[in-house]
Amino acid sequence: MGPTLRRPRRRRWASLLAVTTVAVTAGGALACPAGAAGTNVDFATHCIPPAIAGLPPIDGTTTGNISVDNTSPKVGDTVTVTYTVVTPAANNPTDLALPADIMTPTGKVTLGGAQTGDVTVAGPKKNDPVPGKGVFPSFSMTGTFKVTSPGAIKLSPGDYNIHTSYILELDTPCTVTNPPAPVSETVTATDSTPVNNRAITLGSASGNAGDSVTVNGTGFTAGATVTLAGRAGDAQTADTATVTAGTDGSFSGSLAVNDRTTTGIVAYEGSSWSSEKGAPPASYVVNDTTPVPAGSQKLTTTVKAGTLSMSQAGDAVSLSAVDFGKGGASTGSLNTVTVKDFRGGPAGWSLTGKVTDFTGPGAKIDAGKLSWTPACATKAGSPSTCKAGSAGTVGTSGATLASTPDGTLTGGEFTVDAGLSLDVPAFTPPGAYSGVLTLTLS
Known part of the structure; x- marks a missing residue:
């Protein structure tokens, strides 16, 4: 009687293990998550379930998608990459249901073209329950890389692994059979313009x-x-x-x-x-040292040159809140900056800004996700005319907020403003995030 009871139990144990490990490579033809900018590509994969599962290797076709937060970065920018396994290799082969939130995916994205290498990506421990014989959900993994070379950088799906936490802690690695996989996304990087500190x-x-x-x-x-x-x-x-x-x-x-x-x-x-x-x-x-003619008097006055200075209306900005799971634009306005150029010479000025990463509860929002739309006004009677900087990313490398050109005689008073927008990723952990925007007048 004892052996009769144990044998079915062993078979059930093996089935549970099989469900847990096959889940990492299984899936149906699901649509790519909204907002993904890359192209869905198919590539052959070879997945090896843990030996304890007693299953043979799984050879099938994976559909993957690579999306990025910035398709036109500058050298030095950090790009966030999302690798979505849209359609894994198989469905749940058993009648046993798979619980929710047992899958933790990791993987890599392969870079080619102007920049080569691999980007490590990881996903949250998050999945919907899967019924017996049901279709497994797609899953996404994210990571970042720093742009080091200008030109077209091609991104392809790479190997991935699913760690499962159900009954046992197990891993199922899936490799690209014929690497690299087809290109899913391309970013075109340009040379960054260094700030002139001379x-x-x-x-x-x-x-x-x-x-x-x-x-x-x-x-x-x-x-x-x-x-x-x-x-x-x-x-x-x-x-x-x-x-x-x-x-x-x-x-x-x-x-x-x-x-x-x-x-x-x-x-x-x-x-x-x-x-x-x-x-x-x-x-x-x-100095004019020309001699004064006889019977004449030379009258002299002095206009004293001042300084180039700036002041700001405040040192804190509260951006609008965004919802967890939705993310999007967290917006606000820069405190007004007043520039006074009382030097009275031929030199113009430039007001630049750069920002740190936004740090929060155990996570951060990359500095490259802050953009601004500058505006500049010139006080009537000023010799110079203020020009607003271009709308775009601020980041750690910096951008121009406003400037005036060199000229025969420059100077004046100016007010500078900017609309701010922080692109918060959808599943950024809840909490307060803060970064420091530093303005430099030169």
């Missing part, structure tokens, strides 16, 4: 014709040859000198200024000044 200061803001002025620079390329030059408005004068930047990108040099029309001094790398390789002009005036 700047100069002068030992004096004025001097007589022929006097030398000390020029100190920072933020230049280490070891680069830097040209110092006078400027009269937007045109370079004949007064030039060269220095070599140190290993930290700084230098100290001297420029003899002879041209009486000089309004400023610049420093740059390369053959001519540019906003990408040069420091903005520093104001400089050549």
Whole structure:
């Protein structure tokens, strides 16, 4: 009697194990989750159930889909990847029901084209109950990668594994039979525009014709040859000198200024000044030492140059809440920033911003998911006109919020605003998330 009872029990035990492990590769022709941007692709897979299940390897066709949060990133951006196994290889082969929330998937996405490698992805321990002989649900896994090369980066579904927690802790690995699998999604990366941190200061803001002025620079390329030059408005004068930047990108040099029309001094790398390789002009005036004719009186007054400064209406912004499971745009408005340019020289200014990741309860929202729509207004009578930066991603690499160009005479008062939008992933854990947006005026 004892052996008769034990044998059915062993068969039932094996059946339960089989259901648990086959579930990782099983499925029906389910639609790809809403919002997925990639193309569904079919590829052959070879899945190996744990030996304890007593099942042979499963060779079948998997339908996979790769989607990304940004199809046009810049080099340095972080891209979030979602790998969805839409149609696994088989259905539940037994009459036993499979409980909910026992499957934890992991896998990889293969990169090709301009950037190669694998992206590790993982999914939550989440699945609907599956009836006996029923269709297994699709499942999704997410991960991130940093863009390191410009060009077309092709993403293909890779190997995946399902860890099951039902009766025993078991793994069933499924590999791509003929790697790589077909391309499901392509992102086109562009070179990021580095922030120009070159700047100069002068030992004096004025001097007589022929006097030398000390020029100190920072933020230049280490070891680069830097040209110092006078400027009269937007045109370079004949007064030039060269220095070599140190290993930290700084230098100290001297420029003899002879041209009486000089309004400023610049420093740059390369053959001519540019906003990408040069420091903005520093104001400089050549004193008028022309003798006063007999019987005349020379009247002089002074307009004192001020500073470039900014202030903001507050230091905290509360973005709108989003629902768990839905996610979407969490929106708000930047506190108004007031820029005052009272330097009175030829240099414009640039206001840039960069943001950290948004950290919360055991999770984070990537900085690349914050975007803004800048706006800028110029106070009447200002010599310069403010230009708003482009709408788009802020991220850790930074973006321009507003600027004014160089000119013969610049300055004025300006107010800068921006609409903010944080793209919160649908299943971000509930809680408060915060990041720091840093603004830099130069």
